[in-house]
Structures are given as structure tokens and as C-alpha cells.
Amino acid sequence: MDLVKSLFISASGLKAQNGRIRVIAENLANADSTGRTPDEDPYRRKIPTFKNRFDRDLQAELVELGKLAEDRSEFPTRYEPGHPAADANGNVRVPNVNSLVETVDMREAQRSYEANLNVIESTRRMLQRTIDILRG
Incomplete structure (x- = not known):
């Protein structure tokens, strides 16, 4: 049963990293998104967090994407006097x-x-070898 548990643990890691990649992609997609007026804030970078969740059925800790935090650092400025969001x-x-x-x-x-994908593939191969041995 430990092999099955490792599959579920790795699958939770895949899902969490997939969520992290989506947040990073959103940040990159909005890297040039300014406000429309001088008073409007531009896009603020999001930071993915992770949290552990205990699965009672598996008796194992799984990882999942937590709440998204906002990067509270200052916004850089760029000199563009003709831009609608330019200040005075x-x-x-x-x-x-x-x-x-x-x-x-x-x-x-x-x-x-x-890495999680490699764990799943290795576990699948071990399970297949076990089945082959039991058949033989």
C-alpha cells in the first residue's frame, strides 16, 4: 500500500506545482499592465504559497496550493509623460x-x-514488475 500512497503524494505535488506555474504565468502576462489613471495601481505580483493537508484515508500528508499572497514591495516608476497613467x-x-x-x-x-512525475513513473514501473512477478 505504500506504493499507492507515494502515487497520491506525488500527484498532490504535481497539482500544487501546476498551480504555482499558473500564478507565475499570470505574473509574467501582467508584467507591463499599468493603471489607466495616475491614481490607479498597476498589477501587483502574486506569490503562491503551499500548505500541508492530512489525508485520513491515506494516513499521509499531502501538499496543496495555499492562499495567494501579494508582493507588497514598491512599484517601480518609468518616465513616460505621454502615458494616460503618468503623474504630474x-x-x-x-x-x-x-x-x-x-x-x-x-x-x-x-x-x-x-521530480514528482519521475516518482510516479518509478512507482508505476515497480507496481508493474510486482504484477509481472505474481503472474509468473
Whole structure:
């Protein structure tokens, strides 16, 4: 039964990392989304969090995507006097999304996803070998 448990644990990791990748993709998609007026805030970067959940049927801890936190760092400004969201000095507040940070986070999430996928594949092979031995 431990092999089945490892499948469920890895599947929860896949789902959590998938959610993380979606949040990162949203951040990257909105990296240039400014406000429409000088008083309106631009897009604020979202930060995915994780939480543990105990599954009574499996008697195991599973991981899942938690609440999304907002990055409370300051918005950078860019000088664009013709922009509708420019203030009196011609500065526009832009999202606090750093594409390099998001790309690194995406790569880390991808590696975690692949690691969980490898566990599932290894477990599947072990289960198949066990079935083959029992048949033989």
C-alpha cells in the first residue's frame, strides 16, 4: 500500500506545482499592465504559497496550493509623460514583477513538477514488475 500512497503524494505535488506555474504565468502576462489613471495601481505580483493537508484515508500528508499572497514591495516608476497613467512629473508606476525572478521561479517549479512525475513513473514501473512477478 505504500506504493499507492507515494502515487497520491506525488500527484498532490504535481497539482500544487501546476498551480504555482499558473500564478507565475499570470505574473509574467501582467508584467507591463499599468493603471489607466495616475491614481490607479498597476498589477501587483502574486506569490503562491503551499500548505500541508492530512489525508485520513491515506494516513499521509499531502501538499496543496495555499492562499495567494501579494508582493507588497514598491512599484517601480518609468518616465513616460505621454502615458494616460503618468503623474504630474511624467512618471508611470509599473508592476512590481521582475521577469528574471519569475523565470527562475518557473524553472524551479518545473523541476519540482518533473521530480514528482519521475516518482510516479518509478512507482508505476515497480507496481508493474510486482504484477509481472505474481503472474509468473
